[in-house]
Structure formats: structure tokens, C-alpha cells
Amino acid sequence: MKFHTLVLEGDKNTEKEQKTENLPRYSKSAYLHRKQIENRPPLFNRSFYLCRIIEEELRGIDIDGSRVITICAHQNRLHPGNEKYICDNYFHVSIYYLEPEEVYALNEAKQDMDSTVIGEILEHTLIDIAHRNNCSEDIIQKMESAFISIANHHFMREERIDKLSKRAKDTGLAAHIYRVLSAEVGEAWYVEIIDRKGTVICQENMGTNPDYVDRLNSRLYAKAAWRKNTFMILDRFGNEVFHITVPASLI
Structure with missing residues (x-):
């Protein structure tokens, strides 16, 4: 195995x-x-x-x-x-x-x-x-x-988690999810929202730092979804564990 x-x-x-x-x-x-x-x-x-x-x-x-x-x-x-x-x-x-x-x-x-x-x-x-x-x-x-x-x-390791990165069909906005591993933060996460032109229009940390929870393998962060201008992360049971709403002025 x-x-x-x-x-x-x-x-x-x-x-x-x-x-x-x-x-x-x-x-x-x-x-x-x-x-x-x-x-x-x-x-x-x-x-x-x-x-x-x-x-x-x-x-x-x-x-x-x-x-x-x-x-x-x-x-x-x-x-x-x-x-x-x-x-x-x-x-x-x-x-x-x-x-x-x-x-x-x-x-x-x-x-x-x-x-x-x-x-x-x-x-x-x-x-x-x-x-x-x-x-x-x-x-x-x-x-x-x-x-x-x-x-x-x-x-240190910082990487984009493709399985949680998602583009909205109606607005064209894309959410890129990143995981950071280091002595300072343990495991930290942040999201970047990208517009149609590829410009980062907002960024937000997810959770608290430092943190020592394996959110990927535990499937606390299991899947992602867009609902209009709100991007959210769901756990393996379908419960919302994080969301970010993009102001209409930035779309």
C-alpha cells in the first residue's frame, strides 16, 4: 500500500x-x-x-x-x-x-x-x-x-489546491485556493478571487493562524461552489465552512 x-x-x-x-x-x-x-x-x-x-x-x-x-x-x-x-x-x-x-x-x-x-x-x-x-x-x-x-x-510549501479552485459560470470570476505549510503557520489557507482579465480583485485568509488541522485529508475542505457572487467551501457532509462574497462593484 x-x-x-x-x-x-x-x-x-x-x-x-x-x-x-x-x-x-x-x-x-x-x-x-x-x-x-x-x-x-x-x-x-x-x-x-x-x-x-x-x-x-x-x-x-x-x-x-x-x-x-x-x-x-x-x-x-x-x-x-x-x-x-x-x-x-x-x-x-x-x-x-x-x-x-x-x-x-x-x-x-x-x-x-x-x-x-x-x-x-x-x-x-x-x-x-x-x-x-x-x-x-x-x-x-x-x-x-x-x-x-x-x-x-x-x-516551506505553498501550492494551489486545484480540486478546490473553481470558476463561476455566470460572472466569470475564479477562486484560487492556496495552502501554506511552514513552521510559523502550521497549515494556513487563503483564497484569491480572479476576474475575467486574470486580475486578483480580492484575497482573504481562511481560518486562524497558526493552525494544526489537516483540512485537506480530513475533508474539512472537501469541495467548492459558487452561488451568484459568493464562493464557499463545503466539508464532506456538505456543510459550509467558509465563504467570501465579492462586492458587485468588483464584478
């Missing part, structure tokens, strides 16, 4: 304890680093955007037959024994436990290096899984190239 979803999870209780530890602060830089660790979001949120980027870059690749791969930055074993890597071929899910030094690196990463540290650990883990499953050199090279591309784009 093709790879689809990547999750990097920590232990919330351990992360909370680490934030409240009374560690010595011998310098201003050490103090600021500790405050940054205390105030930052959980590991799941910190890695959310990178997991979504990796999913897009590795789309269509079969790594180990699993649809969902969960990487655990803790030792709370869901299965008995000391297995580092567990692949369930029936449910098509995998679990991979990081080493203590990798967990430490994630916990102590400085803010300006957070994306690099998380990216390198995710790359090492997924390629290790690929080697454990005797993936071909072609697949390994594709994975390595994908991570090089992610780093070269500064761990």
Missing part, C-alpha cells in the same frame, strides 16, 4: 515535565533557550507542517506497505517487547520508536534549528524503514532527493 500519512508524536506528560524542570540558567542565552522550550507548542504541532510536506513529496511511494507511519519520540510502548519498529501488514500501519539521543535532540533543539533537526530525524527514520523493507535504490534515491528539495525550499 502507498504511503499516505506521517505522524511524529511525543509524550505530552514528559514534555510538560521537561518544560517545568528547574534547570540552571548560567547565561542569558541559556535562559532564553529554556524559556523558548517552555513556551513552544507540543512536538506534534511543531512537526505538523513538515509531516504534511513530506506526505506530498513522497506521495505514491510504497515504503513498507503501510498507509500510516507513526514515529514515537518516547518509550511508551504500545506493544510488548523491545521492538524498535513494528509493521502491521493487516491494518497497514507502522510504529517506529526513536532512540533516546534523538528524543533529546528534539527536546533541546533551538528555535532557529528546529526545522532542520526535525527534518533530519524524519529523513533518517523513513530511510531506515525503507532499508529494513529492502526498498529499491530507486525508491531510496527518490526519498533522499525529496528531503533535499524540502531543505532547499527552507521547510
Whole structure:
């Protein structure tokens, strides 16, 4: 089965304890680093955007037959024994436990290096899984190239979502929907309204930032529709979750 979803999870209780530890602060830089660790979001949120980027870059690749791969930055074993890597071929899910030094690196990463540290650990883990499953050199090279591309784009991705971009038949207006993935916003969305001449006549953010909800794969944003001069996004149940009305003066 093709790879689809990547999750990097920590232990919330351990992360909370680490934030409240009374560690010595011998310098201003050490103090600021500790405050940054205390105030930052959980590991799941910190890695959310990178997991979504990796999913897009590795789309269509079969790594180990699993649809969902969960990487655990803790030792709370869901299965008995000391297995580092567990692949369930029936449910098509995998679990991979990081080493203590990798967990430490994630916990102590400085803010300006957070994306690099998380990216390198995710790359090492997924390629290790690929080697454990005797993936071909072609697949390994594709994975390595994908991570090089992610780093070269500064761990950010912005793309138009064509399945949600739609043109109105009566007014000729077009709505282009964009998704942005980055450390600053997590997952952010915005819409551009284009007139018949191709000019952007209005733009609006969708939702709040930062946000850590996979609105595409969860189908919270499932389809789009125009009703006269109002463009709307519907969820998988047909409920309206966003709309923007274009003033008649701009049509």
C-alpha cells in the first residue's frame, strides 16, 4: 500500500515535565533557550507542517506497505517487547520508536534549528524503514532527493489546491485556493478571487493562524461552489465552512 500519512508524536506528560524542570540558567542565552522550550507548542504541532510536506513529496511511494507511519519520540510502548519498529501488514500501519539521543535532540533543539533537526530525524527514520523493507535504490534515491528539495525550499510549501479552485459560470470570476505549510503557520489557507482579465480583485485568509488541522485529508475542505457572487467551501457532509462574497462593484 502507498504511503499516505506521517505522524511524529511525543509524550505530552514528559514534555510538560521537561518544560517545568528547574534547570540552571548560567547565561542569558541559556535562559532564553529554556524559556523558548517552555513556551513552544507540543512536538506534534511543531512537526505538523513538515509531516504534511513530506506526505506530498513522497506521495505514491510504497515504503513498507503501510498507509500510516507513526514515529514515537518516547518509550511508551504500545506493544510488548523491545521492538524498535513494528509493521502491521493487516491494518497497514507502522510504529517506529526513536532512540533516546534523538528524543533529546528534539527536546533541546533551538528555535532557529528546529526545522532542520526535525527534518533530519524524519529523513533518517523513513530511510531506515525503507532499508529494513529492502526498498529499491530507486525508491531510496527518490526519498533522499525529496528531503533535499524540502531543505532547499527552507521547510516551506505553498501550492494551489486545484480540486478546490473553481470558476463561476455566470460572472466569470475564479477562486484560487492556496495552502501554506511552514513552521510559523502550521497549515494556513487563503483564497484569491480572479476576474475575467486574470486580475486578483480580492484575497482573504481562511481560518486562524497558526493552525494544526489537516483540512485537506480530513475533508474539512472537501469541495467548492459558487452561488451568484459568493464562493464557499463545503466539508464532506456538505456543510459550509467558509465563504467570501465579492462586492458587485468588483464584478
